[in-house]
Amino acid sequence: MDLQLSAAHLHFRNELRAWLAANLPRPWREELRDPRATETSLIELRRAWQKKLYQAGYLGMDWPEQWGGRGGTEVEKSIMEAELARADAPPILNILGIGLLGPALIHHGSEAQRRRFIPPMLSGDEIWCQGFSEPGAGSDLAALKTAARLDGDHFVLNGQKVWTTFGPWADWIFVLARTDAKDRYGGISFLLVKLDTPGVSVRPLRQITGESEFGEVFFEDARVPREHLVGQTGEGWRIAMTVLGYERGVGSLANSARYGRDLAQLAAACKELGRTGTAVREKLGRLVVENEVMRANGIRALANLADGRAPGPESSLEKLYWSEFDKRFRETALDLLGPGGQLLRSSPAARADVDWAREFLWSRAGTIYSGSSEVQRNIIAKRVLNLPQDAR
Amino acid sequence: MKFELSDDQALLRSSTRDFLARACPFEASRRTMEHDSRGYDSALWQGLAEMGYLGLTVPARAGGQGLGTVELAIVLEEMGRACLPGPYLDVVLAATLLAAAGGQDALLADLAAGKTVVTIAREEAAFAGSPGVPARFEGGRVRGTKYFVPFAAAADGLLVPTRDGVCLVQKPLAVTALATLDPGQRFGEVRLDHAATLVGPPGLLERVDLVAAVGAGAMLLGIMARLLEMTIAHVQTRQAFRRPIGAFQVLQHRLADMLLKTESTRSAVYRAAWCLDTSDADAALACAAAKAYAGDAARLVCGEAIQMHGGIGFTWELDLHFYFKRAKTLEQHYGSTESQLERALAAAGY
Numbered sequence: 001m002d003l004q005l006s007a008a009h010l011h012f013r014n015e016l017r018a019w020l021a022a023n024l025p026r027p028w029r030e031e032l033r034d035p036r037a038t039e040t041s042l043i044e045l046r047r048a049w050q051k052k053l054y055q056a057g058y059l060g061m062d063w064p065e066q067w068g069g070r071g072g073t074e075v076e077k078s079i080m081e082a083e084l085a086r087a088d089a090p091p092i093l094n095i096l097g098i099g100l101l102g103p104a105l106i107h108h109g110s111e112a113q114r115r116r117f118i119p120p121m122l123s124g125d126e127i128w129c130q131g132f133s134e135p136g137a138g139s140d141l142a143a144l145k146t147a148a149r150l151d152g153d154h155f156v157l158n159g160q161k162v163w164t165t166f167g168p169w170a171d172w173i174f175v176l177a178r179t180d181a182k183d184r185y186g187g188i189s190f191l192l193v194k195l196d197t198p199g200v201s202v203r204p205l206r207q208i209t210g211e212s213e214f215g216e217v218f219f220e221d222a223r224v225p226r227e228h229l230v231g232q233t234g235e236g237w238r239i240a241m242t243v244l245g246y247e248r249g250v251g252s253l254a255n256s257a258r259y260g261r262d263l264a265q266l267a268a269a270c271k272e273l274g275r276t277g278t279a280v281r282e283k284l285g286r287l288v289v290e291n292e293v294m295r296a297n298g299i300r301a302l303a304n305l306a307d308g309r310a311p312g313p314e315s316s317l318e319k320l321y322w323s324e325f326d327k328r329f330r331e332t333a334l335d336l337l338g339p340g341g342q343l344l345r346s347s348p349a350a351r352a353d354v355d356w357a358r359e360f361l362w363s364r365a366g367t368i369y370s371g372s373s374e375v376q377r378n379i380i381a382k383r384v385l386n387l388p389q390d391a392r
Numbered sequence: 393m394k395f396e397l398s399d400d401q402a403l404l405r406s407s408t409r410d411f412l413a414r415a416c417p418f419e420a421s422r423r424t425m426e427h428d429s430r431g432y433d434s435a436l437w438q439g440l441a442e443m444g445y446l447g448l449t450v451p452a453r454a455g456g457q458g459l460g461t462v463e464l465a466i467v468l469e470e471m472g473r474a475c476l477p478g479p480y481l482d483v484v485l486a487a488t489l490l491a492a493a494g495g496q497d498a499l500l501a502d503l504a505a506g507k508t509v510v511t512i513a514r515e516e517a518a519f520a521g522s523p524g525v526p527a528r529f530e531g532g533r534v535r536g537t538k539y540f541v542p543f544a545a546a547a548d549g550l551l552v553p554t555r556d557g558v559c560l561v562q563k564p565l566a567v568t569a570l571a572t573l574d575p576g577q578r579f580g581e582v583r584l585d586h587a588a589t590l591v592g593p594p595g596l597l598e599r600v601d602l603v604a605a606v607g608a609g610a611m612l613l614g615i616m617a618r619l620l621e622m623t624i625a626h627v628q629t630r631q632a633f634r635r636p637i638g639a640f641q642v643l644q645h646r647l648a649d650m651l652l653k654t655e656s657t658r659s660a661v662y663r664a665a666w667c668l669d670t671s672d673a674d675a676a677l678a679c680a681a682a683k684a685y686a687g688d689a690a691r692l693v694c695g696e697a698i699q700m701h702g703g704i705g706f707t708w709e710l711d712l713h714f715y716f717k718r719a720k721t722l723e724q725h726y727g728s729t730e731s732q733l734e735r736a737l738a739a740a741g742y
Contacts, residue, residue: 001395270742387638388636
């Protein structure tokens with residue numbers, strides 16, 4: 001057991017810290033509370049930041065150089081994510097492209113697809129959204145009905161996707177579509193679709209935060225060139241499972257850095273408000289403890305990566321931990337702050353430190369997206385604990 | 393960077409598991425817990441000495457192995473798994489205090505050899521919040537009353553923290569037994585008016601408190617790991633409605649939560665142990681977090697284990713309740729959850 005970063009990783013981390021100190025204009029929380037900020041201006045700011053990271057060689061960290069990556073390791077990628085969180089850098093705009101589609105193309109794409117799609121994905125010139133969920137296919141993803149019928153050298157796409165994060169601003173969407181109605185898993189294929197294709201339309205959906213970060217995407221006889229099929233016809237489910245493994249991946253270290261910062265603000269607020277009684281201290285103490293344990297989970301995951309142990313189904317434990325913690329944290333923050341914690345950012349009386357009301361509302365999303373807590377528990381029960389097939 | 397145990401550490405784990413399986417199978421522990429008035433077995437205690445467990449963290453100059461907190465956590469996790477009764481952790485903590493004080497090598501050697509048993513007498517009140525009378529050390533004598541003194545009736549000596557420093561008293565001691573719900577741990581109320589020698593300043597307890605937090609956390613981890621195994625085995629064999637009850641999603645999801653708590657405790661305990669061994673700046677926060685989290689996690693895991701076993705889980709016959717009771721002792725002593733939360737806040741600067 002040795003939880004210290006190796007000399008090479010320490011060097012990498014220190015170099016990155018110095019680069020961030022010199023290149024990050026200001027922390028993301030300050031951008032968010034700038035009165036001139038709009039949804040669009042923040043998107044453009046994130047695009048510019050992503051480009052800067054890309055040009056400095058900090059994106060596509062563990063992807064091969066020949067496709068525009070850095071040729072580094074997953075350990076360096078995890079260190080980078082933790083450092084970005086620690087510095088409070090703007091979130092990477094093309095997170096779905098880089099986080100999900102990139103690994104899919106590297107593992108299953110053609111050489112032409114990798115050369116065509118990876119560089120603009122990393123630079124932020126092409127933003128991707130994810131077309132998996134449908135009105136009738138959420139946790140039961142394989143129930144999806146969007147159909148792709150081969151017609152000459154095109155697929156003709158019909159159907160609807162929903163909860164499509166970044167749909168309203170994206171340029172492209174990667175879609176799971178049914179190419180065989182009779183084969184539940186083997187009848188699904190993975191397609192890349194440009195959102196300005198005739199027959200494709202995007203409608204924003206308003207979320208409980210009032211924002212429209214996600215939307216619906218409709219396909220009506222949309223023609224998709226056959227070369228935009230990833231892998232073979234019928235391999236979509238297998239590719240999607242690779243991709244979702246990455247999505248659940250190792251983020252506890254970065255998450256605990258982010259929560260740690262908000263916790264420091266909450267503790268300072270409690271002190272300032274004179275909230276120092278034992279009931280308050282106990283609540284605050286549990287948040288500190290649970291966040292510290294998340295950090296220990298993150299250090300363990302990083303050490304396992306460095307030790308050559310690829311994360312398996314137990315990465316569902318990490319997703320379950322942080323997303324359930326997030327809800328407790330944000331609920332407790334409102335308890336401790338009182339009614340003032342519910343003030344919207346637009347209210348002059350709202351606290352400037354953290355947008356507590358928005359974070360509270362947002363915390364309801366984490367246990368639903370990217371495999372709900374129920375799906376994560378199913379994965380743990382079957383693939384880690386090897387419990388029998390369930391009777392529902 | 394590596395979270396997994398080194399070869400030596402893995403060997404320590406497997407040899408400890410083998411030793412405990414041989415020297416104290418559950419039936420033997422049960423006999424001790426049910427019938428032994430001292431609460432531990434002398435032959436087993438000598439075995440622990442001969443195998444080097446009693447001197448695990450005692451410096452080599454005093455006849456110990458001089459190993460670190462990670463190794464201690466490995467051993468204590470196994471003792472938790474075995475539901476080992478007795479003062480092992482209490483004696484390790486006394487040794488930690490004596491080693492920190494310096495000049496106590498002869499006594500440390502006796503502790504490591506199993507020739508003498510010394511524990512620390514901390515509590516000055518039986519119930520939380522009731523004002524105790526602080527023990528005093530004046531004119532070569534220590535006076536006061538201590539509660540919940542671990543294995544006081546069997547101890548040859550006690551380390552007694554007072555506001556004037558930590559001092560050492562020898563038996564005979566005036567002990568009134570305090571029988572609690574946990575037969576794996578024996579406590580006594582001790583009235584002190586004894587000649588005593590000063591061991592060192594009260595600050596010696598700082599290190600002891602950190603080791604206590606990690607040590608109790610490691611035992612709680614072992615208890616949780618064992619109960620999770622027992623419960624998984626039970627739900628896979630117990631049939632209801634013509635299927636193993638482990639096929640019901642309502643139990644599967646709760647078992648997933650039990651694993652989450654157990655494995656998160658593992659991350660926290662071993663990281664805390666490593667931080668202590670490397671004098672990491674985060675050690676105080678990591679130790680407090682590990683103990684507080686382990687206590688909360690054990691409530692869930694032990695409680696669910698009983699619930700999923702059903703009626704048999706509420707019987708004296710099944711081993712489960714001994715673990716459940718050990719867990720409650722470990723949660724409330726060695727720095728209660730309430731005190732660890734305050735320590736965590738202080739360490740974080742809040």
